[in-house]
Amino acid sequence: MKIENTKAQMRKGVLEYCILSILQKGDAYTSEILATLKSAEMIVVEGTIYPLLTRLKNAGLLSYRWEESTSGPPRKYYVLTENGGLFLKELNSTWNNLVNAVDLVTKKDNDE
Amino acid sequence: MNKTININLGGFFFHIDEVAYQVLKRYLEAIAKSLSDDPQGKNEIIQDIEARISELLSENIKDERQVVNEEDINAVIKIMGQPEDYGDGDESYTETTYQRTSATSRKLFRDGEDKFLGGVASGFAHYFSIDTIWMRLAFILLTITIGFGIPIYILLWILLPEARTTAEKLQMEGEPVTIDNIERKIKKEIDNVSEKIKNADYSKAKSGFQDFLDTLGKIIISVFKIVGKFIGAILMFVAAIVLLSLLLSGFSLGSIELIGISDDFIDIPAFFYDSIIPTWLITILGFIAVGFPFLILFVLGLRIVSSKVKQFSRPTSLTLLGIWIIAILGLIFTGIEYSSTNAFNGSKVAKQTFQFVENDTLRIKVVNDEELNYKSYFRRDSEHEVVYVNDEKRLYSTNVQIDILESENDSAFIKIRRESEGKNRNSATEKAEQIEYDYQVIDNNIILNGYFLSDINSRHKDEKVSVTLYLPIGMTVYFTNSVQSFIYDIKNTQRILDRDMINHYFTMTENGFECTDCDERLYRN
Numbered sequence: 001m002k003i004e005n006t007k008a009q010m011r012k013g014v015l016e017y018c019i020l021s022i023l024q025k026g027d028a029y030t031s032e033i034l035a036t037l038k039s040a041e042m043i044v045v046e047g048t049i050y051p052l053l054t055r056l057k058n059a060g061l062l063s064y065r066w067e068e069s070t071s072g073p074p075r076k077y078y079v080l081t082e083n084g085g086l087f088l089k090e091l092n093s094t095w096n097n098l099v100n101a102v103d104l105v106t107k108k109d110n111d112e
Numbered sequence: 113m114n115k116t117i118n119i120n121l122g123g124f125f126f127h128i129d130e131v132a133y134q135v136l137k138r139y140l141e142a143i144a145k146s147l148s149d150d151p152q153g154k155n156e157i158i159q160d161i162e163a164r165i166s167e168l169l170s171e172n173i174k175d176e177r178q179v180v181n182e183e184d185i186n187a188v189i190k191i192m193g194q195p196e197d198y199g200d201g202d203e204s205y206t207e208t209t210y211q212r213t214s215a216t217s218r219k220l221f222r223d224g225e226d227k228f229l230g231g232v233a234s235g236f237a238h239y240f241s242i243d244t245i246w247m248r249l250a251f252i253l254l255t256i257t258i259g260f261g262i263p264i265y266i267l268l269w270i271l272l273p274e275a276r277t278t279a280e281k282l283q284m285e286g287e288p289v290t291i292d293n294i295e296r297k298i299k300k301e302i303d304n305v306s307e308k309i310k311n312a313d314y315s316k317a318k319s320g321f322q323d324f325l326d327t328l329g330k331i332i333i334s335v336f337k338i339v340g341k342f343i344g345a346i347l348m349f350v351a352a353i354v355l356l357s358l359l360l361s362g363f364s365l366g367s368i369e370l371i372g373i374s375d376d377f378i379d380i381p382a383f384f385y386d387s388i389i390p391t392w393l394i395t396i397l398g399f400i401a402v403g404f405p406f407l408i409l410f411v412l413g414l415r416i417v418s419s420k421v422k423q424f425s426r427p428t429s430l431t432l433l434g435i436w437i438i439a440i441l442g443l444i445f446t447g448i449e450y451s452s453t454n455a456f457n458g459s460k461v462a463k464q465t466f467q468f469v470e471n472d473t474l475r476i477k478v479v480n481d482e483e484l485n486y487k488s489y490f491r492r493d494s495e496h497e498v499v500y501v502n503d504e505k506r507l508y509s510t511n512v513q514i515d516i517l518e519s520e521n522d523s524a525f526i527k528i529r530r531e532s533e534g535k536n537r538n539s540a541t542e543k544a545e546q547i548e549y550d551y552q553v554i555d556n557n558i559i560l561n562g563y564f565l566s567d568i569n570s571r572h573k574d575e576k577v578s579v580t581l582y583l584p585i586g587m588t589v590y591f592t593n594s595v596q597s598f599i600y601d602i603k604n605t606q607r608i609l610d611r612d613m614i615n616h617y618f619t620m621t622e623n624g625f626e627c628t629d630c631d632e633r634l635y636r637n
Contacts, residue, residue: 044193045193045197047195050157050164054153054157058153
């Protein structure tokens with residue numbers, strides 16, 4: 001049992017939630033999403049994100065459009081779909097419940 | 113100094129040196145392998161990754177002439193992560209990285225590094241992740257108990273590929289193909305080699321034996337290959353001959369109709385005459401139905417002989433299968449349609465009364481028309497001949513049955529019953545009417561034809577003529593030699609067999625038909 005794996009797994013569980021949340025604030029292209037996640041230390045390496053984005057897109061939660069860029073190749077801008085919005089709402093409440101639950105459990109532990 | 117390669121990565125142009133190119137290529141391939149099997153999503157993910165890598169590289173490469181080197185690629189890999197980091201979100205991290213994957217993702221290879229004969233047992237041992245010794249014992253056990261061990265082993269030796277590349281070796285052992293794993297594996301192999309060199313004496317002794325076994329294996333495999341090619345050649349030969357003869361017969365059938373050669377010599381199958389489907393179509397259907405399987409066989413043989421021949425593509429083979437099924441259905445339809453033409457029986461009965469002097473003896477004779485059919489064997493059978501009557505084709509049949517019964521009044525009479533078959537009762541009766549049958553009464557002789565003529569298209573109908581002579585009590589008949597094969601199951605009081613009745617006198621009595629001059633040995637009661 002390595003601590004890195006447990007950490008990574010914990011982060012991975014909420015990664016989808018984070019991506020959807022970022023896109024709720026506005027459309028973003030892959031590098032922007034990556035930058036946000038990296039600065040928040042949600043991910044260590046970028047590779048994790050690509051299969052996840054494709055999976056979310058295939059599930060109809062995201063869509064994308066191509067946009068010309070001045071500094072490089074055209075960029076893939078991801079957009080939250082209507083379904084994605086509903087999905088996110090659900091996740092929001094789940095997350096809140098989870099935070100409460102974890103708080104409750106860990107607090108109890110601390111009290112003892 | 114290094115060669116450079118021009119690549120297009122995510123729509124951007126890069127000069128990249130050879131080493132860096134190899135690293136990048138392996139990296140992308142390893143990622144593709146670590147992704148789930150869905151090809152659609154996989155391509156898209158790889159495209160995204162390539163686009164991102166090109167973006168990262170462009171940030172470092174400001175000058176277009178600058179060359180991407182190994183360091184740049186390694187920096188990118190550090191940012192992007194190792195192939196195992198790309199694992200699909202559905203799977204948990206630890207499983208792919210630290211646990212051995214389940215047996216389903218393993219591939220069966222022969223293990224060339226751990227072999228006694230061909231490495232089959234160790235390959236299976238890897239596959240089932242058990243120790244090799246158990247597989248070897250199992251093969252030995254199979255050989256001793258049911259004796260199949262050796263042929264099975266040889267077959268597997270031929271069929272299973274040996275794990276040669278590092279990637280294959282990893283697949284054999286059920287480990288994911290990642291750069292890390294490949295590197296580890298290669299290191300291990302190098303260690304093994306150096307160890308072998310250290311223990312030179314031992315390995316030399318063993319490799320001598322191994323060499324011998326390898327050569328033996330190669331010989332066996334090449335013998336099997338030659339035998340296989342031979343079988344392939346035979347397959348091809350047989351299939352080609354069948355196809356050729358089919359084609360020839362198809363052509364000759366067509367040319368007979370074209371040239372108008374009379375078909376007296378050829379017995380053409382029944383439905384060529386009666387079917388509503390035209391003859392040429394039936395010919396083609398038959399050719400397809402029989403020929404296609406042989407065509408497939410031919411291609412199969414060709415493939416065995418030369419591995420360069422490609423298999424039929426999927427659409428082609430499906431089309432061929434479709435055409436074949438249609439042909440079969442067509443033939444079945446023709447068969448059903450044909451058999452329905454003989455579904456009903458119909459008959460026509462004619463009756464004639466004669467006046468004979470009561471004490472006279474009737475002589476029964478059967479005659480044949482030698483002008484029509486010189487080769488008639490003068491016997492009843494169900495075969496037909498085609499004859500010409502006034503330049504018209506007619507069917508000459510000999511299925512004539514003669515029976516004798518008691519008359520219900522004082523006069524003698526004869527009943528002629530003509531039978532045929534047809535699609536319904538009406539057409540059957542019509543066909544029966546078309547049967548021409550004649551007989552003559554001259555003095556006391558009843559001269560019956562041993563044949564009848566009918567429509568040429570009736571050749572596969574079951575047609576017959578039954579002649580029944582009704583005799584009043586007291587009248588005597590004499591069976592001449594000629595009736596021998598035509599009289600059929602005539603009831604008589606002594607139960608004398610038909611064949612014994614010829615050249616004897618029979619009288620109709622109160623008790624029934626009775627022989628007056630037969631030897632008692634002929635009696636069967």
